[in-house]
């Protein structure tokens with residue numbers, strides 16, 4: 001009796017290895033989450049859940065941050081600043097803003113297309129505009145897309161993130177929208193990103209735009 005496995009032929013191993021290397025990269029698997037920088041890695045403060053409403057994600061809403069990209073800051077710095085702003089009383093334009101429990105967005109796509117984890121998906125987002133954030137996953141893309149264009153890295157990250165979320169939460173392509181689809185008074189997510197939404201919906205639906 002032996003517990004030794006037969007040794008595969010080294011030439012065969014090399015051939016299989018080469019074939020794997022030469023094979024085209026598989027299309028991103030929509031059941032696999034994209035890389036997301038977790039809250040612990042950017043130094044998030046605890047969420048103030050008493051200020052937040054639980055919900056069940058069923059739709060996806062896309063935003064821009066409304067300020068031009070700042071590639072000189074790290075994603076960690078941006079998320080910490082945004083959380084500090086969010087959890088304190090403040091002002092958005094001329095409108096006073098109450099303290100929110102956490103970042104208003106569930107995900108943040110930065111200037112380089114990195115994705116940061118925002119508010120827990122178990123809770124509805126917050127907004128300084130009047131619309132119902134319940135049951136809607138909020139995604140912000142860094143930039144002011146009336147004044148600049150989203151980068152290819154940002155769009156690729158957004159597409160991958162939204163495709164994964166759509167599978168995970170069974171969001172149909174028709175339920176992927178921009179902020180201004182819900183609020184007449186905002187230009188969010190800006191012309192440059194709004195123009196991408198039909199292609200994003202087509203990507204999620206698995207068809208050509």
Ligand SMILES: [Zn+2]
Nearest residue numbers: 063064179188
């Ligand atoms: Zn918005």
